[in-house]
Amino acid sequence: MRALVRALAVCAVTAASGAASAQVLEFEALDGWTKDDHAAALATFRQTCDLLKEPDWQPLCRLAAEAAERPEAAREFFELFFRPVQVGDPPALFTGYYEPELDGSPIRTPRFAWPIYARPPELQDGAVWRTRAEIESGLLAGRGLEIAWLDDPVEAFFLQVQGSGRIRMPDGRVVRVGYAGKNGHPYVSVGKEMVRRGLLRLEEASAQTIRAWVRRNPAEGAALLALNPSFVFFRRLPQLGADRGPIGAMGRSITTLRSIAVDPLFTPLGAPVWVEKDGHRPLRRLFVAQDTGGAIKGMQRADIFYGTGAMAGEVAGEVKDGGRMMVLLPIDRAYAMLPEN
Template identity: 35%
Template sequence: MWSLRPISYSALSGWKDDDHGAALAAFQRQALKPIDERYKTGSIGITPAAFDPVIALSQKPEAIKNPRHFFEDNFSAYKLVCHDEKRGQVTGFYEPEVDAQRGSDAQFATPLLRRPDDLIVLNESNRPSTLSEDYRFGRRDGNGNIVEYYDRAAINRGAIDVDDLAIAWIKDPVDAFFIHVQGAARLNMGNGETIRITYDGKSGHPFTAIGKNLIERGEIAKDQISMQSIRAWLSKNPDQSRALMEENRSYIFFKEAPSINENLGPIAAAKVPLTAERSLAVDRLIHTFGTPIFVQADTVNNAPFQHLMIAQETGTAIVGPSRGDIFFGSGELAGEKAGAVNSLCDFTILVPHGIGFDEAGVQLP
């Protein structure tokens, strides 16, 4: 069981040495959220509306002049503590960048697909008893019954018309798999054209971490697992790579972003551009998007990591109060940084003043 305990900023190791201006820039991007986008209130109990006044204040010259004081003056800090002294965990994610083209050929033969028309969003009113609550999407079969959607293996074998659904085609199915895991990508289309794709739904099946499967089978040592070591294994074992990737039945569908700005990260679940090393993917059932979270990780890329971050993304594998995924930016270097991250950590939540928040009433699993 996790709980929240008040903590002073002076007692937060690394707080005063952080770059609060970088954190402020990420928080200011909350003002870019579309008017019709409505966040859900996480179980911690901070309503999305509680952030509106401080988002407005974050744009003021006073905040920009002294960003550390802005956070200290407008938020109270609460550390997430587990009753059995368990700690949290952070990993990393990034926006891959690959060559692509609109049509397929012998070289560009792996598709990145848009959302199919027959993909149905499941909820309490239409989810059949045969499908668990983990399934957020399904389809209707020939008899009109809602069933699970086609999984990765079925789609790879032609269950849906990929020629009709393809946004673009890339060379390497391993690249496509990791684009699915990251949920976004920049596609270099040639002739100077670059398009961005972002998450737009999935087959609905539970996410399976193939790295965990490789550890359990003795293929990669636990202390050696990373995106790079998984890629190396897939490259060394091409006869087994497709079957291993298909063990992750979850298949991701994408949409094109309307435009691209090289200075901004991809627009993710919170519908605002992500900021490298300042945007955090969290469990959205627990944390409300826009929440500033001070992350103290033991080691990130061979150094302690003590950064104030903003909850602006989520992910299937990001489950629990103190579980996070750090965004590292776009491209190969960002991928190298993100793929090597797997660290114990502690979370401190920043709660806006004056909202009647009572940490004693927060009970987390």
């Protein structure tokens, strides 16, 4: 059994380059741990814990339901059954994402001229398909795959970066859309390319500054956006209530300032993660790894979900901060990650 647990743990923190370093910590070593709202974190954990099928997770989900009946028991639940594990070496890189609210139309008009597409039926999971430039040249035109038409090509691009959104139609109806697949090409950071070309300084690069530059320089900006060959397709989410967050990689709604996107090669989806984000608007908070992203790669790497709408977008777009992150793992799994003596 010990060997099985060790194998499962190593799988969660192993990449092509080999096993990652891991350090098991005590809760006293977590900055701000005692001040967090553990009941809120527990509620978010319970949103997806039933999807964790490994034997060491299943009993914890049952115990989480019991702990949720007494909010004061939430902190005790995490401290009794988990140990914080730091995988890799800080500093971490924390960024932010959000769910945009955009104006759109169900049909093309002079104003609404940039489509977002449903997934083509011939696109296979994991397959490398046509590039962004090919798709945006009209490859899918006339096939009825347009979910909606937007009034801004820059917002259409960033909607793909975020992976979900709310589109407000002219009649006031709101259409929720979520990630349905991508074309299989690797994500290329437009911000990094702009820094490389000297168009922005590294400390200036954010979603807001990239948007502003592209709008000021439409021809060169369009060419820059096309350098990212990755293209995201969407699906309508008609059953998703207005009070629910967008759907994450685990197929459930994510929670504002409690859900993060991670690299599942190193951080198991569904696991609680303690975040110590420094910089502007620092955070000391327990999150749950419930999402992934094309640009979220590495051990000490997380994208924080800041919520829905323009204000959330303003905050999320400025986040590029250091700190550290620790995944909370069941006790046996945590200690199985340590090297054998």
